[in-house]
Amino acid sequence: MTDLPPPPVAERRPHSFTVHGRTVEDPYAWLRDPNYPQVGDENVLAHLRAENAYFESWMAPHAGLVDELFEEMKGRIKEDESSVPARNGDWLYWWAFRPGAQYRQWYRRPAGGGEEALLFDEAAEAEGRDYFRLGAIQVSPDGRQLAAMVDDDGSERFKLVVRDAASGETLETVTSVGIGSPVWSADSAALFFAEVNEHWRAHRVQLHRLGDDPAAARTVYEETEDPGFTVNVARSQDRSLVLISTGDNTTTEQRFVPTDRPDAEPELILPRETGRIYSADAAHGKLWVLTNDEHVNFRLAEAEIDRPGEWRTVIEGSDRVYLTGVAAFRDHLVLAERVDGLDQIRLRSYDGDGDGDGDGDGDGAEHRIAFPEASYSASLSGNPEFAPDAYRLSYSSMVTPLTVYDYYPPERRLEALKVQEVPSGYDASRYETERLMLPARDGAAVPVSVVYPRGFPRDGSGKLFLYAYGAYGHAIPPSFSATRLSLLDRGFAYAIAHIRGGDDLGYRWYLDGKLDKRTNTFNDFEDAARGLVATGFAKPGRIAIHGGSAGGELMGVVMNQAPELWGAVVADVPFVDVLNTMLDDTLPLTPGEWPEWGNPKEDPAAFDLIRSYSPYDNVRAHAYPPLLITGGLTDPRVTYWEPAKWAARLRATKTDGNPLLLKINMGAGHGGKSGRWESVRELAEAYAFVIAAMGE
Numbered sequence: 001m002t003d004l005p006p007p008p009v010a011e012r013r014p015h016s017f018t019v020h021g022r023t024v025e026d027p028y029a030w031l032r033d034p035n036y037p038q039v040g041d042e043n044v045l046a047h048l049r050a051e052n053a054y055f056e057s058w059m060a061p062h063a064g065l066v067d068e069l070f071e072e073m074k075g076r077i078k079e080d081e082s083s084v085p086a087r088n089g090d091w092l093y094w095w096a097f098r099p100g101a102q103y104r105q106w107y108r109r110p111a112g113g114g115e116e117a118l119l120f121d122e123a124a125e126a127e128g129r130d131y132f133r134l135g136a137i138q139v140s141p142d143g144r145q146l147a148a149m150v151d152d153d154g155s156e157r158f159k160l161v162v163r164d165a166a167s168g169e170t171l172e173t174v175t176s177v178g179i180g181s182p183v184w185s186a187d188s189a190a191l192f193f194a195e196v197n198e199h200w201r202a203h204r205v206q207l208h209r210l211g212d213d214p215a216a217a218r219t220v221y222e223e224t225e226d227p228g229f230t231v232n233v234a235r236s237q238d239r240s241l242v243l244i245s246t247g248d249n250t251t252t253e254q255r256f257v258p259t260d261r262p263d264a265e266p267e268l269i270l271p272r273e274t275g276r277i278y279s280a281d282a283a284h285g286k287l288w289v290l291t292n293d294e295h296v297n298f299r300l301a302e303a304e305i306d307r308p309g310e311w312r313t314v315i316e317g318s319d320r321v322y323l324t325g326v327a328a329f330r331d332h333l334v335l336a337e338r339v340d341g342l343d344q345i346r347l348r349s350y351d352g353d354g355d356g357d358g359d360g361d362g363d364g365a366e367h368r369i370a371f372p373e374a375s376y377s378a379s380l381s382g383n384p385e386f387a388p389d390a391y392r393l394s395y396s397s398m399v400t401p402l403t404v405y406d407y408y409p410p411e412r413r414l415e416a417l418k419v420q421e422v423p424s425g426y427d428a429s430r431y432e433t434e435r436l437m438l439p440a441r442d443g444a445a446v447p448v449s450v451v452y453p454r455g456f457p458r459d460g461s462g463k464l465f466l467y468a469y470g471a472y473g474h475a476i477p478p479s480f481s482a483t484r485l486s487l488l489d490r491g492f493a494y495a496i497a498h499i500r501g502g503d504d505l506g507y508r509w510y511l512d513g514k515l516d517k518r519t520n521t522f523n524d525f526e527d528a529a530r531g532l533v534a535t536g537f538a539k540p541g542r543i544a545i546h547g548g549s550a551g552g553e554l555m556g557v558v559m560n561q562a563p564e565l566w567g568a569v570v571a572d573v574p575f576v577d578v579l580n581t582m583l584d585d586t587l588p589l590t591p592g593e594w595p596e597w598g599n600p601k602e603d604p605a606a607f608d609l610i611r612s613y614s615p616y617d618n619v620r621a622h623a624y625p626p627l628l629i630t631g632g633l634t635d636p637r638v639t640y641w642e643p644a645k646w647a648a649r650l651r652a653t654k655t656d657g658n659p660l661l662l663k664i665n666m667g668a669g670h671g672g673k674s675g676r677w678e679s680v681r682e683l684a685e686a687y688a689f690v691i692a693a694m695g696e
Contacts, residue, residue, distance in 0.1 A: 008053075009648075010652075019601070032639070037634070055663045062688045073680050074680060079099040082094060085109075093108045102678065103134075104134075105122065117166070119139070120168075130667035134148060140188035141184055142187075149179075149180070154665075155200075155636055160174040160191070175208075178193050184259075185242075185262040191210070200588035203231055205233045233245075235259065237329060243281075252279065276292065277291065278291035279291075280303075282305070284328075284350060288326055296507045297321065299316055300335065301313050302314050321339050345379070347367055348366035369412075374435070375433065393406075420480070420482070430454055442523075447505065451493070451494050464537045467547065468497040470502055470547075471513070499525050500517070501520070522554060526562050529543055541565070544693075549575055556615025563623060568693035569626065571630070573635060574646065576646040577616045582606075597610060619653045623656035627659070627660045630664075
């Protein structure tokens with residue numbers, strides 16, 4: 001591609017600072033607009049536009065491949081897709097896409113039969129906008145109003161609007177800096193909602209009575225003690241309580257307000273204690289609490305509403321069974337858990353009757369739902385009712401499309417309501433999947449889920465695409481992806497490395513990948529790749545890798561650590577300027593991130609450790625693999641200058657001639673462009689880059 005224009009070269013401007021006696025050189029610090037979150041510096045904008053122009057120039061010869069991939073992926077997505085209607089009170093609710101539409105429309109109809117009605121039209125709301133996202137939609141208990149959270153610039157500062165459910169008329173705009181999902185009072189006359197401050201930190205819960213001046217909203221709870229804590233609001237499954245939580249990645253605290261007494265003072269469940277995490281649901285006059293106070297994999301406890309801090313163990317913590325969630329329904333406590341790294345859903349009755357029908361003839365107080373495959377992903381999905389006849393579940397595997405089930409406890413029966421359609425066709429027999437346990441350098445065994453076309457060569461001659469995240473205790477499930485088929489059908493194997501930093505194998509798996517054990521995450525990924533090489537999936541240099549956000553940090557580290565392994569790298573919104581970000585407590589997430597990464601402002605050891613792996617600070621003069629980096633100008637999570645600075649330093653330092661592309665979405669944030677086809681096209685671009693870089 002000799003006719004390409006030269007890549008943009010960012011000016012090096014001397015800039016340094018000293019912390020704990022250590023001096024850091026940062027010649028690209030100027031790429032951060034001093035007026036952020038407003039970005040108006042013409043030098044900065046000119047450089048970002050030049051990067052985007054270079055990206056477009058490099059991709060131009062591959063436009064046909066991008067279009068081909070896009071059409072393939074689009075052909076696997078049902079254009080008039082819709083959800084399975086779910087009952088909530090007197091109504092059935094669902095969403096649907098019109099053919100070709102980028103955005104959903106939300107509908108309802110009376111549960112007893114009647115005409116459907118359009119509640120919310122995302123497509124109409126998005127008309128003429130570069131970005132639109134519906135963050136939440138909640139209909140009032142009386143069914144007359146709906147509250148919607150909308151973001152029209154990608155900044156994740158949501159407008160909370162209240163509309164008449166029948167006419168669609170906007171009744172009022174409650175806030176322009178909302179976050180999360182609002183909660184209605186029992187009488188449908190008031191709303192609880194969380195707001196972010198100027199640093200994009202969710203710091204308080206407000207109560208607004210419909211018809212009042214929004215500026216007169218009452219502060220129900222405000223976090224003033226710890227700037228790293230994030231506040232959110234939810235509702236108990238039995239609809240009796242508004243649950244107000246505050247906390248960070250390691251410590252939580254929760255309060256509640258009765259939904260029928262919204263003006264009551266919040267009741268504290270148990271004061272915060274560093275390292276203790278807990279969350280509660282409510283049913284039958286009790287709180288049901290998941291907590292890690294006695295076991296790293298959590299226990300389930302109960303407490304009386306009037307004595308919320310007096311917890312009695314219901315299910316002990318277990319080294320093998322990791323409790324990840326609880327929902328308290330009328331007939332069962334439904335527990336989400338993970339056993340040996342695989343999802344399980346356990347039903348526990350309140351009366352000792354395992355069938356949950358209350359007649360006492362069950363064969364045990366609890367049971368797990370049986371699923372048909374050895375490796376899969378399963379979860380509760382869309383259960384707004386307190387007393388459903390069946391529990392709604394979502395299920396898929398690496399080869400099984402997403403299936404929506406209703407589970408009937410008395411018969412222990414799964415009824416498939418919907419199987420994800422692949423309009424262009426899908427034959428599961430063309431693909432194989434397996435779960436490997438590959439050795440890490442410290443003796444740990446890292447689970448890796450792999451799917452590949454049947455007949456894939458295991459002699460090292462194939463191509464491998466490897467994905468991971470590895471942070472915040474976020475597990476990556478071995479689930480189905482229709483877009484992934486475009487790689488499999490071009491001869492790739494696709495693998496997910498369930499590395500430490502996620503909680504795939506339990507909460508300890510997460511703890512062993514954070515703070516002073518953070519390097520386990522990076523080593524696990526590299527070691528998993530080497531294990532896949534050893535088992536014949538690829539050779540060094542024939543592995544494409546992909547990660548986003550904290551997973552983008554992972555990409556940056558392993559590029560520095562083992563560049564010879566990778567044939568192509570895609571780093572989406574990558575958290576790569578780790579040291580600078582963790583030193584800057586004015587940034588939205590920094591104080592709340594210190595329990596995850598360490599606090600280099602106060603702790604010299606944390607400073608040294610972060611500096612030792614931070615991708616931006618460890619760029620070296622050696623050959624790097626082909627690299628595609630993405631970012632978002634309005635991203636409040638990973639600020640745009642992180643990928644921009646990283647790309648600039650790499651360009652100035654690396655010794656190879658491999659492509660390095662940076663694409664900054666100028667009207668989008670952390671999640672990229674909005675609209676389902678726009679996001680598919682961006683994935684098609686990433687896959688086209690990988691295919692071109694590694695060769696067909």
